[in-house]
Amino acid sequence: MKLSQLFGKNKQTLAFEIFPPKPEVPMETLFESIPGFKELSPDYISVTYGAGGSSRGRTVEIASRLKNTYGIEAMVHLTCVGHTMEQIDEILDSLKRENIENILALRGDPPIDQPDFDFSRGDFRHANELIAHIRKVGDFCIAAAAYLEGHVDSKRLDEDRRWLKEKVDAGVDFLITQLFFDNRLYFDFLDRAAQIGINCPIVPGIMPIFNAKIKTMTARSGCSIPAKLVLMIDKYQDNPEDLRKAGIEYAAKQIRELLDGGAPGIHLYTMNRLKSTIEILKAAGLR
Numbered sequence: 001m002k003l004s005q006l007f008g009k010n011k012q013t014l015a016f017e018i019f020p021p022k023p024e025v026p027m028e029t030l031f032e033s034i035p036g037f038k039e040l041s042p043d044y045i046s047v048t049y050g051a052g053g054s055s056r057g058r059t060v061e062i063a064s065r066l067k068n069t070y071g072i073e074a075m076v077h078l079t080c081v082g083h084t085m086e087q088i089d090e091i092l093d094s095l096k097r098e099n100i101e102n103i104l105a106l107r108g109d110p111p112i113d114q115p116d117f118d119f120s121r122g123d124f125r126h127a128n129e130l131i132a133h134i135r136k137v138g139d140f141c142i143a144a145a146a147y148l149e150g151h152v153d154s155k156r157l158d159e160d161r162r163w164l165k166e167k168v169d170a171g172v173d174f175l176i177t178q179l180f181f182d183n184r185l186y187f188d189f190l191d192r193a194a195q196i197g198i199n200c201p202i203v204p205g206i207m208p209i210f211n212a213k214i215k216t217m218t219a220r221s222g223c224s225i226p227a228k229l230v231l232m233i234d235k236y237q238d239n240p241e242d243l244r245k246a247g248i249e250y251a252a253k254q255i256r257e258l259l260d261g262g263a264p265g266i267h268l269y270t271m272n273r274l275k276s277t278i279e280i281l282k283a284a285g286l287r
């Protein structure tokens with residue numbers, strides 16, 4: 001099923017994002033938790049596409065098992081960085097074969113060891129080009145990424161939003177946001193997006209704080225952490241379990257407020273953690 005059919009049905013969607021295990025880790029370490037995730041009745045599960053290339057091959061395989069073995073609707077993330085058009089077409093063909101109809105189409109980040117990577121030398125320079133290509137060659141539901149605080153590469157926020165509009169116009173069905181910790185950013189962003197004619201659903205991406213590593217992650221992705229959250233992380237820095245619990249409570253509150261405020265759904269970055277996901281949904285009143 002195309003995920004675009006879910007929106008606008010007076011229902012708020014629930015999605016989990018998972019990532020493939022590293023190549024040396026058996027697939028079953030992930031699949032042991034899939035029945036548990038399924039019990040939480042997600043509308044779909046999305047599977048990331050390894051930035052460094054290492055676990056890329058596993059994304060389609062995992063999505064296919066989710067869909068064809070477990071009966072869970074699946075979405076693959078697909079980055080175009082470092083791929084030729086021919087390689088992208090091979091992946092699209094494999095998705096068609098596996099009956100996977102949903103793609104989160106992304107540019108991707110430069111390889112870690114090449115910070116000055118030249119995107120202009122590839123077949124696709126930006127996500128909008130990948131999206132236009134997917135639209136041309138297949139019948140997929142296409143999602144794309146949105147950055148409430150602007151993408152780290154952007155010099156100006158309004159410029160980033162203009163490119164976002166161009167990306168949506170290339171054929172996006174819905175957007176998923178980068179992590180954020182202040183819901184006001186999301187609601188303000190909805191207004192700004194509407195002002196420039198972005199009318200597709202914008203699903204908030206929620207990253208629970210599982211440990212103090214979140215500071216590095218946010219620094220890399222250009223997301224801000226509200227002062228109260230910094231204090232919370234510092235308070236529990238020597239007590240990982242208490243930090244995890246506080247993080248769960250924070251994420252649950254964020255989710256509740258977003259849904260009550262009319263968000264079209266929630267995209268939860270689960271980090272493959274089933275127990276914490278269950279706790280978050282319970283605390284948010286979704287179980």
Ligand SMILES: Cc1cc2nc3c(=O)[nH]c(=O)nc-3n(C[C@H](O)[C@H](O)[C@H](O)COP(=O)(O)OP(=O)(O)OC[C@H]3O[C@@H](n4cnc5c(N)ncnc54)[C@H](O)[C@@H]3O)c2cc1C
Nearest residue numbers: 048049051077106107108126127145151153154160163178
């Ligand atoms: C929900 C979500 C899931 C993600 N999943 C993954 C994943 O599985 N694997 C992974 O490797 N990464 C993933 N990422 C990260 C993403 O790949 C990076 O943030 C990447 O740097 C940008 O990808 P994009 O598709 O947003 O790029 P783009 O939309 O191409 O934007 C990148 C930058 O270029 C600018 N820009 C956009 N279009 C143009 C244009 N036509 N001309 C000039 N400038 C332009 C934008 O303003 C922005 O600054 C994810 C991000 C999100 C929010």
